Amino acid sequence: MSGWLIGVVGPSGVGKDSLIAALAEARPRWQVVRRAVTREADETEPFEPMSRATFDRRAAAGNFALQWEAHGLCYGIPSDVPARVRAGDVVIANLSRGILEDALATVPSLIVLSVTAPADVLAKRLGARGRETAEDIAARLSRPAPPLPEGLRLVEVDNGGPLERSLAAALDGLERAMTEGHVQ
Ligand SMILES: Nc1ncnc2c1ncn2[C@@H]1O[C@H](COP(=O)(O)OP(=O)(O)O)[C@@H](O)[C@H]1O
Numbered sequence: 001m002s003g004w005l006i007g008v009v010g011p012s013g014v015g016k017d018s019l020i021a022a023l024a025e026a027r028p029r030w031q032v033v034r035r036a037v038t039r040e041a042d043e044t045e046p047f048e049p050m051s052r053a054t055f056d057r058r059a060a061a062g063n064f065a066l067q068w069e070a071h072g073l074c075y076g077i078p079s080d081v082p083a084r085v086r087a088g089d090v091v092i093a094n095l096s097r098g099i100l101e102d103a104l105a106t107v108p109s110l111i112v113l114s115v116t117a118p119a120d121v122l123a124k125r126l127g128a129r130g131r132e133t134a135e136d137i138a139a140r141l142s143r144p145a146p147p148l149p150e151g152l153r154l155v156e157v158d159n160g161g162p163l164e165r166s167l168a169a170a171l172d173g174l175e176r177a178m179t180e181g182h183v184q
């Protein structure tokens, strides 16, 4: 039986990486994708940091199943992800809303976990996270939200409240979507 790709999307600061870490702790068999990102390593997310030149070389060599640019950075999802999902693994990745059509074409057993929170909460969280400058935070907050494509298996979670509540809602929605997906 095929596994699943859980694509976690939502605006900067909404809590995608926090929710991904909580999901992985709650479901130890679910595997978190280590993205390639053209940014210095930091504590917010376990990604593979690399230069733009290395990223471009890896992309040309076919090392990414999905790739995109946002916030002046390049992001890549390793090329083994589709095979891992076909082999039955449940794999979680922090994705851009702009590449979901590509993601669905690449991994048909995709479930999108869309995370939301009010704008004032996002601003406060990005400030507290302290990864970006004030200027970068303003740019992230003013970036228009790419629309979600039609026809996705979609689970929506409001992370405006405590993370534990969002985790419970996400687990419930994701496990329902997995059960429904497999009986179709
Ligand atoms: N439910 C929550 N309540 C309070 N703070 C949160 C919650 N979810 C995330 N945070 C905090 O908000 C900041 C941004 O979260 P993060 O997971 O990095 O978001 P994203 O990956 O979507 O940019 C972090 O400092 C994180 O600890």
Ligand SMILES: O=P(O)(O)OC[C@H]1O[C@H](OP(=O)(O)OP(=O)(O)O)[C@H](O)[C@@H]1O
Pocket: 009, 010, 011, 012, 013, 014, 016, 017, 070, 071, 075, 094, 095, 096, 097, 098, 145, 146
């Ligand atoms: O097209 P969008 O849906 O707006 O998403 C664009 C990018 O923003 C997030 O990046 P990143 O992980 O660098 O930032 P974040 O942790 O602050 O969300 C997300 O993971 C995407 O890579």
